[in-house]
Amino acid sequence: MKRIEIEHNKELKPLNTFGIAARASGFVAFRDRGDLAAIFADPSWSGKSWYVMSGGSNILLTGDYDGLILHPVARAIEEVERDGEAVTLRVQAGLAWDELVAYCVTNGYGGLENLSGIPGFVGAAPVQNIGAYGAEVKDTIAEVEAYRFDTGVVQSFTNAECRFGYRDSVFKHEERGSVILSVTFRLPLRPHFSIGYGDLSREVEALGGASLSAIRQAVLSIRAAKLPDPKVLGNSGSFFKNPVVSEQEAEALRCNYPDMPVYLVPTGVKLAAGWLIDRAGLKGYRQGRVGVHEKQALVLVNYGGATGGEVLALADHVIVAVRERFGVSLVPEVNVL
Numbered sequence: 001m002k003r004i005e006i007e008h009n010k011e012l013k014p015l016n017t018f019g020i021a022a023r024a025s026g027f028v029a030f031r032d033r034g035d036l037a038a039i040f041a042d043p044s045w046s047g048k049s050w051y052v053m054s055g056g057s058n059i060l061l062t063g064d065y066d067g068l069i070l071h072p073v074a075r076a077i078e079e080v081e082r083d084g085e086a087v088t089l090r091v092q093a094g095l096a097w098d099e100l101v102a103y104c105v106t107n108g109y110g111g112l113e114n115l116s117g118i119p120g121f122v123g124a125a126p127v128q129n130i131g132a133y134g135a136e137v138k139d140t141i142a143e144v145e146a147y148r149f150d151t152g153v154v155q156s157f158t159n160a161e162c163r164f165g166y167r168d169s170v171f172k173h174e175e176r177g178s179v180i181l182s183v184t185f186r187l188p189l190r191p192h193f194s195i196g197y198g199d200l201s202r203e204v205e206a207l208g209g210a211s212l213s214a215i216r217q218a219v220l221s222i223r224a225a226k227l228p229d230p231k232v233l234g235n236s237g238s239f240f241k242n243p244v245v246s247e248q249e250a251e252a253l254r255c256n257y258p259d260m261p262v263y264l265v266p267t268g269v270k271l272a273a274g275w276l277i278d279r280a281g282l283k284g285y286r287q288g289r290v291g292v293h294e295k296q297a298l299v300l301v302n303y304g305g306a307t308g309g310e311v312l313a314l315a316d317h318v319i320v321a322v323r324e325r326f327g328v329s330l331v332p333e334v335n336v337l
């Protein structure tokens, strides 16, 4: 059996982008199935809770964690197939997401360029089906390989079995007990560019027209202008999901707020949570050591030294204000631990 190094009483502040101070009773880096089998076989941890923390960019820590934090560190990219149309890459969970995007853009593999600049690791990308600038990672995923904690078996999930939805997948529900080891992407070699979202087409044109590298550069510069850098101001990106309401509810809201942005989606009408928070008067609102970001109302920020509880109290304040003003319920996108 492999020997596993467990760090005790580990400080998690440098490992979460909100910059919240909290400790875990145990912390362990893992590479593969063998490491996980050894960890779960260790009698000192049997029966204790565990949680996967990768880049810590979508987690709000609300206190010390009495359990074991599992942290993926394997970072290999393997080409498993190539035909005239596409390349298939199997990528290990511990690679930084944006390193994969940069690699694909450099090599002419399409599909991920609109997702440039998203923090976090590859293994977390399927969990909430990351998305930005009109793209979602689900459209590039062929398969996800995960270790099932209950059986100790590594299982492959096809794209359909991942049951991807808006910021959602089976890994947030029935498969919470699975640890993702690798993600397999099928990426077109003659990509179809998608630049119709927001300011993207203008930025791309200014860079000389659509190409993988122009789209990446444009997305990175739009993101840098709009989103706070977690190294400067702790945050986890969008704190809330964009709410989806029925067509009737959207119509009623549009009567009162004709400038309200709406997007038709298969399940109804998606509203922009940032717009709702802004129009509820909360953009730039500050509550002690936490606040609503002054440029992007969907982002809650830690001005320094805040606790997870303070962030949650602010989130509650935002939820109540939006419900009172618009009758719409906001749901957090971030995972509260």
Ligand SMILES: Cc1cc2nc3c(=O)[nH]c(=O)nc-3n(C[C@H](O)[C@H](O)[C@H](O)COP(=O)(O)OP(=O)(O)OC[C@H]3O[C@@H](n4cnc5c(N)ncnc54)[C@H](O)[C@@H]3O)c2cc1C
Pocket: 017, 051, 052, 053, 054, 055, 056, 057, 058, 059, 072, 093, 118, 119, 120, 121, 122, 123, 124, 125, 127, 128, 129, 130, 131, 132, 171, 178, 179, 180, 181, 227, 228, 229, 230, 235, 236, 237, 238, 335
């Ligand atoms: C500035 C900023 C901008 C952002 N912009 C976007 C954006 O545009 N679009 C977007 O979708 N998201 C965005 N995010 C959110 C976040 O970056 C993504 O959700 C990212 O995929 C999280 O990756 P992570 O490695 O940090 O995951 P973590 O925060 O470590 O974990 C997130 C969740 O996934 C689970 N998890 C992580 N790794 C694994 C694994 N290997 N196996 C099983 N479960 C796992 C964790 O248990 C947790 O529940 C942003 C965040 C920040 C800070």
